[in-house]
Amino acid sequence: MTNISDIELVQGCVDQNRFYQKKLYERFARKMLGVCMSYSRDTYEAENILQESFIKIFENIKRYQPTGSLEGWIRRIVVNTATDYYRKKKRIKFSEVNLEDAEYMIGDLDLDSFAVRDIIKAVQELPEGSRMVFTLYAIEGYTHKEIGETLDISVGTSKSQFSRARMLLQEKLKRNEQRESKRFL
Amino acid sequence: MSNESLNDFYNQNRFNKKLRERIDSFEPELSDSLWDRIEHDLVKKENRSKRAVWMVYVMGGLLLLSGLGIYHLANENQKLAEAIKNQEEVLQQEIYTTPEVRVEREQFPDEIIAENGGASNTAPALSNTLTIAPNVRSGRTEASTIGMNPHPSQQALISEELGEENAGELLDAEDNEEANQALMPLAPNDKLESINTIASAPVSAFTVRPTHPHAKFVQARKGKNIVPGRVRPYVGLTSELGSNKQLVKGPYAARFNHEHxxxxxxxxxxxxxxxxxxxxxxxxxxSSVSGANLWYDFKETFNDTVPGIAGPDSLVAGKTHVVNKQFWIDIPVQLGYIYSLNSNWALTGQAGITYSIINAYSGFEPNQGFSGMDQAGEARPHHPFKNYWSMSGSAGIAYQLGNNWMIDLQAQYRRGLQNFNGQSLPNHPNRTNEFLGGRLGIRYIMR
Incomplete structure (x- = not known):
């Protein structure tokens, strides 16, 4: 029973078999928690989103078509749950952005020099609206039009929020980098 | 696009790609309790869907019953209408068109007929002839079919005329009293008495045979069915029996595997x-003193703490039997509706709120291990009486017995409108009650 195929997992979950549900959770939960963390302020919120996502996954797994990737299907539910989570709470605030300032700050940044946890932490520290736009665009590959439809904002707002997010993210990462290097001087 | 823009576009894409790779490779540790919370939610949803299915069956059953009832009622009404129509035709034929034997009697005095509104008004009571006609429905010739039993002195004459086997039996006046009232206008008793004394062949009891099969049914519907009747107070007894569950909400719920x-x-x-x-x-x-024997299955690990209790949680993992005796006094206020299917059966439903006054004490079975404040076998002191609001709804069938009694059996659902916060269980603030079961009631309807 160590190598259970995706099809077997899905069938077990369709039958509401708790064993297979747990196996599905064990296979994807950690990766999906990483996804949730990039949308949330902290781990507590990320776990709440993940919990809600898995309930939706188990409720809707009979709709999954085996022609597509199971991980991709699960990820989509997680992302939708994350955006719904904030939209329902009406917590997304999009502050004004000066695009010229934002564009000015765009530059090259070597992400390999940072630990993933630090990158995630920096993403989590972004303002809510910017963080949502940034994650959907940079990580999920949504277009600004799709983001606009998902978050009910204009394409322009999506673009400006993304630029602001990148600017802030680079600032945070650079600041952390400087802090780290000073520590070793 | 300028070189600078192209460069920026390239940088952006590279940045995004790298970021995606890094985040995709990130697999943080999961909290131990996360699966337990998901499983708890799944169990709750599964139970809810099972309950929904059960409710669908109950509602389907009730709909079927009501459909059958309405069909039965419509059928009966149609039969009744046909029977009444047939009866009218029969009476017409019997009285006016198909006399076979006429037993002549003396003419009633004109003044008696006049006092009774004329012969047409009270015929055949004041008819001067006793008409014996064939009963179209039964095919027999019966002396009583036209609405009057012959005097015993006449019975011999009838028997002689028709033969013993065709003469029929005299009807018991008491037996047909209800049908008489329903079907025929009666002359006043004192007038009948005077008629009896005046007539040379005195009429005995003035009786009419219920010549269609639903005559008594007509009488029953008119007299018994209390539903459409006027405003009536009632008193009665009630009993509820069913499954009660304490719903635990919020983070506190995460500590349970199951609650029975x-x-x-x-x-x-x-x-x-x-x-x-x-x-x-x-x-x-x-009131209820049946109380609660609660079985909880506490989880091995849970991070939440009980609001109101300092420090870590006091209960250990494992199956736990909690004796939580509760004394309830329920005061419901409900609005209901009875839909009458016929003179006996009705559909009924009611909904409203209930104000409960609860007194409780808790204890634990000695074979369970506990830490902190809850020691094995320890009985907590009685909590003072507290107030608690809940809402309830029930639906089912009712059966009417006689003119005054009604028994009803209903499926009932009740749920607390508030938590036990500061109520009978002060340490369990996120709990409320849910009841699903049956309700049996009997009412005496005053007339």
């Missing part, structure tokens, strides 16, 4: 007023 419901039984009084259109308002007073 317990049997709840209450008995009490009910009283109310039934209005003309079937609506009724009801209240009552019932």
């Amino acid at each position: 419901p317990f049997m709840y039984n209450s008995k009490g009084l009910q009283f109310g007023v039934k209005f003309r259109n079937g609506l009724f308002v009801q209240s009552g007073l019932s």
Whole structure:
């Protein structure tokens, strides 16, 4: 029973078999928690989103078509749950952005020099609206039009929020980098 | 696009790609309790869907019953209409068209006929002839079919005329009294008596045979069915029996694997007023001391703490039997409706709120291990009486016995409108009650 195929997992979950549900959770939960963390302020919120996502996954797994990737299907539910989570709470605030300032700050940044946890932490520290736009665009590959439809904002707002997010993210990462290097001087 | 823009576009894409790779490779540690929370939610949803399926069956059953009832009622009405029509035709034929034997009697005095509104008004009571006609329905010739039993002195004549086997039996006047009232206008008793004394062949009891099969049914519908009747107060007894469960909400819920419901039984009084259109308002007073034997399956690990209790949680993992005796006094205020299917059966439903006064004490079985404040076998002191609101709804069938009694059996659902916060269980603030079961009631309707 160590190598259970995706099809077997899905069938077990369709039958509401708790064993297979747990196996599905064990296979994807950690990766999906990483996804949730990039949308949330902290781990507590990320776990709440993940919990809600898995309930939706188990409720809707009979709709999954085996022609597509199971991980991709699960990820989509997680992302939708994350955006719904904030939209329902009406917590997304999009502050004004000066695009010229934002564009000015765009530059090259070597992400390999940072630990993933630090990158995630920096993403989590972004303002809510910017963080949502940034994650959907940079990580999920949504277009600004799709983001606009998902978050009910204009394409322009999506673009400006993304630029602001990148600017802030680079600032945070650079600041952390400087802090780290000073520590070793 | 300028070189600078192209460069920036390239940088952006590279940045995004790298970021995606890094985040995709990130697999943080999961909290131990996360799966337990998901499983708890799944169990709750599964139970809810099972309950929904059960409710669909119940509602389907009730709909089927009501459909059958309505069909039966419509059928009966149609039969009744046909029977009445047939009866009218039969009476017409019997009285006016198909006399076979006429037993001549003396003419009643004109003044007696006049006093009774003329012969047409009271015929055949004041008819001067006793008409014996064939009963179209039964095919027999019966002396009584036209609405009057012959005097015993006439019976011999009839028997002689028709033969013993065709003469029929005299009907018991008492037996047909109800049908008489329903079907025929009666001359006043004193007039009948005077007729009896005046007539040379005196008429015995003035009786009419219920010549169609639903005559008594007509009488029953008119006299018994209390639903469409006028406003009437009622009193009665009620009993509830079913499964009661304490719903645990919020983070506190995460510590349980399962909770087992317990049997709840209450008995009490009910009283109310039934209005003309079937609506009724009801209240009552019932109590339950059946209390609660709760079985909890506590998880091994849980991070939440109990609000109101300092420090870590006090209960250990494992199956736990909690004796939580509760004394309830319920005062419901409900609005209901009775839909009459026929003179005996009705559909009924009611909904409202219940004000409960609860007194409780808790204890634990000695074979369970506990830490902190809850020691094995320890009985907590009685909590003071507290107030608690809940809402309830029930639906089912009712059966009417005689003119005054009604028994009803209903499926009932009740749920607390508030938590036990500061109520009977002060340490369990996120709990409320849920009851699913049956309700049996009997009412005496005053007329």
